[in-house]
C-alpha cells in the first residue's frame with residue numbers, strides 16, 4: 001500500500017515519550033513498504049536546564065545517533081508525521097524553530113500537497129494536547145499541506161482517549177503511559193501513508 005510513499009517522521013522529545021511515539025509510527029510505516037526516515041529537530045535548551053533534569057540528559061544521550069532533521073527531509077518526503085510534547089498548550093520552541101526555517105521551501109511551493117499528521121503527549125489528560133496538535137497544523141495549512149487527521153476512522157482511537165486531531169498520550173513523570181496508544185499511532189501512520197499514496201497518484 002505504501003511502497004510509492006516516502007515518509008519523514010519529525011519529532012522533538014526531552015524525556016523520551018515523543019521519541020517512543022515516533023518509533024511506533026516508524027515501525028507501522030515500514031510495515032506498509034513505505035520508505036521511512038525518523039529525524040529529531042535540534043535541541044536548543046541551555047546546558048544548565050538539561051543538566052538539571054537527569055531524565056532529559058539521559059534521553060539526549062540515548063538518542064545522540066538519531067539523525068537531525070533538515071530541510072532536505074521536508075523536500076524529500078511525500079508525507080510527514082510530527083510528534084512533540086505539549087508545552088503550555090502549544091508546540092515546543094525546538095520544533096517551532098525548525099518550522100520557522102521553512103520559508104524558502106514554502107515560497108517555492110515545495111511544501112504544498114504534502115500529507116501530514118501530528119501526535120503529542122502531556123502530563124494531564126486535559127493538558128492541552130488538542131491545542132498543541134491544532135497549533136502545529138496551523139503552520140501546515142499555511143504550507144498548503146493536506147492534513148490527514150485520524151478522526152474516528154478506527155476503533156483504536158477510542159481506546160487511546162479519542163483524540164480525533166492526532167494521537168495523544170498522557171504520560172506521568174516517569175514516562176508511563178496512562179493509555180496504550182500504540183494501536184492508534186500505528187493506525188495514524190498507516191492512514192497518513194494511505195492518503196499520501198492517493199494524493200501522489202492523483203497528482204500525477
Ligand SMILES: Cc1cc2nc3c(=O)[nH]c(=O)nc-3n(C[C@H](O)[C@H](O)[C@H](O)COP(=O)(O)O)c2cc1C
Pocket residue numbers: 012013014015016017018019084085086087088089090121122123124125126127128171175
Ligand atoms: C515547560 C513545560 C511545559 C509543559 N506544559 C504542559 C502543559 O501545558 N500541559 C500538560 O499536561 N503537560 C505539560 N508539560 C508536560 C509535558 O508535556 C510532558 O512531560 C511530555 O509528555 C514530555 O514529553 P517528552 O518525554 O517527549 O519530552 C510541560 C512540560 C514542560 C517542561
